[in-house]
Structures are given as C-alpha cells and as structure tokens.
Amino acid sequence: MHLQELIGSDNTRRAFLGHTLTGLGATALASLMSPRINAATSVAGGALSTLHVPQRAKRVIWLCMAGGMSHLETFDHKPKLAEMHDQDMPESYTLGQPIAQLQGKQLKCFAPQHPFKKFGDSGQELCEIFPHLGGVADELCIIRSLKTEAINHDPAHTFMNTGTTISGRPAMGSWLTYGLGSETDSLPGFVVLTSIGKHGQAQPIAQRQWHSGFLPSRFQGVEFHSTGDPVLYVGNPSGVNRGQQQDVVAAVNRLNRTFGTAVADPEISTRIAQYELAFRMQTSVPELMDVHDEPEHVFEAYGTKGGDGTFAANCLLARRLAERGVRFIQLYHRGWDHHGNIKNSIKGTAGEVDQPTAALIKDLKDRGMLDETLIVFGGEFGRTPMAQGSGRDHHIKGFSMFLCGGGIKGGITHGATDELGYNAVEDIVPVHDIHATMLYLLGIDHLRMTYRFQGRDFRLTDVHGERIDKILA
Numbered sequence: 431m432h433l434q435e436l437i438g439s440d441n442t443r444r445a446f447l448g449h450t451l452t453g454l455g456a457t458a459l460a461s462l463m464s465p466r467i468n469a470a471t472s473v474a475g476g477a478l479s480t481l482h483v484p485q486r487a488k489r490v491i492w493l494c495m496a497g498g499m500s501h502l503e504t505f506d507h508k509p510k511l512a513e514m515h516d517q518d519m520p521e522s523y524t525l526g527q528p529i530a531q532l533q534g535k536q537l538k539c540f541a542p543q544h545p546f547k548k549f550g551d552s553g554q555e556l557c558e559i560f561p562h563l564g565g566v567a568d569e570l571c572i573i574r575s576l577k578t579e580a581i582n583h584d585p586a587h588t589f590m591n592t593g594t595t596i597s598g599r600p601a602m603g604s605w606l607t608y609g610l611g612s613e614t615d616s617l618p619g620f621v622v623l624t625s626i627g628k629h630g631q632a633q634p635i636a637q638r639q640w641h642s643g644f645l646p647s648r649f650q651g652v653e654f655h656s657t658g659d660p661v662l663y664v665g666n667p668s669g670v671n672r673g674q675q676q677d678v679v680a681a682v683n684r685l686n687r688t689f690g691t692a693v694a695d696p697e698i699s700t701r702i703a704q705y706e707l708a709f710r711m712q713t714s715v716p717e718l719m720d721v722h723d724e725p726e727h728v729f730e731a732y733g734t735k736g737g738d739g740t741f742a743a744n745c746l747l748a749r750r751l752a753e754r755g756v757r758f759i760q761l762y763h764r765g766w767d768h769h770g771n772i773k774n775s776i777k778g779t780a781g782e783v784d785q786p787t788a789a790l791i792k793d794l795k796d797r798g799m800l801d802e803t804l805i806v807f808g809g810e811f812g813r814t815p816m817a818q819g820s821g822r823d824h825h826i827k828g829f830s831m832f833l834c835g836g837g838i839k840g841g842i843t844h845g846a847t848d849e850l851g852y853n854a855v856e857d858i859v860p861v862h863d864i865h866a867t868m869l870y871l872l873g874i875d876h877l878r879m880t881y882r883f884q885g886r887d888f889r890l891t892d893v894h895g896e897r898i899d900k901i902l903a
Contacts, residue, residue: 503780519538567841770820
C-alpha cells in the first residue's frame, strides 16, 4: 500500500505528520527545544530553574535620559575645563578620535555651564540643577567612567539596550523576563513608558529598542501610553461585555491549542498566553492607571496629578508597576539632545526629571521596596568637552550615570574621567559591565544565562562583561 493511500486526504496527512511529530519524535524534540517551550508556556516562571547567586534585587527601573545627557552639567565636575574655556582643545585628546559633527572643525574647550555642589553626608558632587537628587545623594552610586561604542543616537540606544549595535537582538528587559519570569500574571513582565521634554531636541525612539529579538515574542516590552488609552484596544468594543469577550478568547485559544498540538510550535503557546494576558489586562490596566487612590502628599512629591504624559507621571506609574510585580520597567525621557543653548536647555530638562526621580527613590524607600529595586539613571552617551556653538556634540569616550537601590552601595562615586572630561581613565566601565552587574544583582551569572540561536549560544553581554564589585553593598 502506498503512503498516500495509507494516510488519505490532505487533512489526514497533516494529522499523520502531527501525531508522528508529537509521538515518536516528541522526546527528541523536547530535548532540543525545551528552553523555548518552557519559556513560552510558563506564565510566571522563567527559563532558569534556580538562581545562580543570591538575589539582591527583584526588579529594575531603568530611567533612560534619551538624547545624550551631558556628564559635564550633571555628575562630573571639571574645574580644569572651566579654566580652559574658549582655549584650543589639546590635540593629544582629539587627534584621530571619533567626533560626531565636530570632525574637521576648530575644537574649543567649553566650560561647564552650571556650578556643582556637595550634597548629603557623603559629600556627593552633583550639578546644582539637581537639588532634589541632591536630597537623596547618599542613596546614589555615581559612575563617572562609562564608555560606549556608538556615536549616533539610535545605534547607541541599541547598544545600551541589547549589548550590541546589531539590530534584532533581545533587549535587556526581555532577557530578564526570559530568565526570571514575572511576579504578575495580569500585567506584562516588561513595560515601557515614554515622555517628551520641552527643552531639547526629542530624538525618536524605535519600538525595536524593547523587542525580544530571537527570544520568544512574549518577552518583548509592552509600551504603555501615559495619556489616552494606556494600551491600544485594551477595552471591549461597544456592545461586548466581559463575559462575551472571555468566550471569544477561550474559543480562539482552544483552536490555537489544537493547532499547537499538531505542529508543536512554541510561538503558538506564546500566542495563547498573550491572549489570556490581554484579557486579564482589561481589568489590571485601568486599575493601574487610575491614580485617584494616591494620597495628596504623593502627588506633591512627584509634582504631578498623573495622566498628563510627563516624566513625573511616568515615575509614579513606575512605582505602581513595581508594586504589582512587573520585572523590568523602562522610562524614556526624550529631551537631552543639546547641540545648542545647553546652559538654558539642560537646566530646563533637568527640572523635568529631578523632582520625580528623587520622589521615586524616596517613595520606594518609604514603602520598603528600594532594597529590592535596582534603579538606573543615564543616557546612551555623554557630550563633548568641546563647544558646538553654545552646545555640545555627542561623546562616547567618557560619561556618567547613577545606580541606586537593590544591592548597590549608596553615597559613592566610582571611576573618573580625565581633567577635561574627555576620556574615562579610572575604573573604566564598558556598557557590558553594567549589564553583567545588573544580572548579578538579580541572581544571574551573565556567563551562564544563554539562548541558542542559529547554532550559537548568545547572552546579553555577548563575549564581554565583568561584574563591578566595588559598587556592590
């Protein structure tokens, strides 16, 4: 008897192949694909069966100062640069070095545009345009010796988010939710919020900055809008009640499960989980966004009533997301691209983020959550010590950010740039080291959490990365 006669019609052939796949070949397939299947079918658990090291932080709130925040008007005090204002930049610093838009132009030193001040018992030096952050200076670990590899905004964001300038790799939030899962089944494990400043050019942010890459798609970030509908189509259509919507979701998922049994595609399990999550979000998202239950002193601390699309409103939502078990929360504030008029513009942009960032830190501490929440505050690169008219150009050789909370030593400064703020020269911190340290604080050895794709084991830190032990509490 011919095989075609044995298995009959096209539908029967598909069933035959499906049953063969899930029968005789099931054990081998499960052995090859178990990390993907586990990741796609688990609701709250991650791909890691056990943590590699004791966990210090349960979640991350990453505050992205998009546009290239100048370290010279924020966290890196350079009196020598002030002394050399309008003098020629020494060629020993710049000869043959990558400079974005100043290449081939006369390079003049440009003094810091605002004074610095010591804050807190630790005497942390911050620019005076951050008085509220000065009030929490003893919680901050300021890193002054960062280096990155991309000198333009989009690839620099890609590098900061994924550890490579190659588009299509998973974002760090996706890696974390893949490895650890989420502490909530009613909200995504990775949530993104964006705001636009009024005092600097707002560079665009592509959604692929929070994509899951080659990881299962359920681990990609979900953007919440801070005005209007927080998630598109989260509400039911007119005339459809919750019970009817539940019937639709259940019917679609029964069909998906039948098809998934036939073809054993882990992305179908992802689709099922996402339909179910979307249904639960119809209740959880409106409750999250309704901030009317917050006391008045909280609104005063953050400087917002919520719902206005500002960075302040997003900081308040970040705390609410953290309370509800979201693993990775990323806030972009687009407004730090100060190629001109940096003196006034950076003061305005700092004013948009200073109070709410400090309020978020204090709020988490008051609620007993700061010790288990890692906060990161910084941009994709810094700005040049040389003038670009009345502003500064992009700079990758040395810049600053701060970390605080979950396992980070507060009240310290780590690393240094040279006396003009051009090169990181002491305790240099590549971006991969930030990722390695972040994973360690969350209980993950960055060398051991990998995902096999196209014949290679990938990780967030690629083939780089060292833990920064000096900043750990």
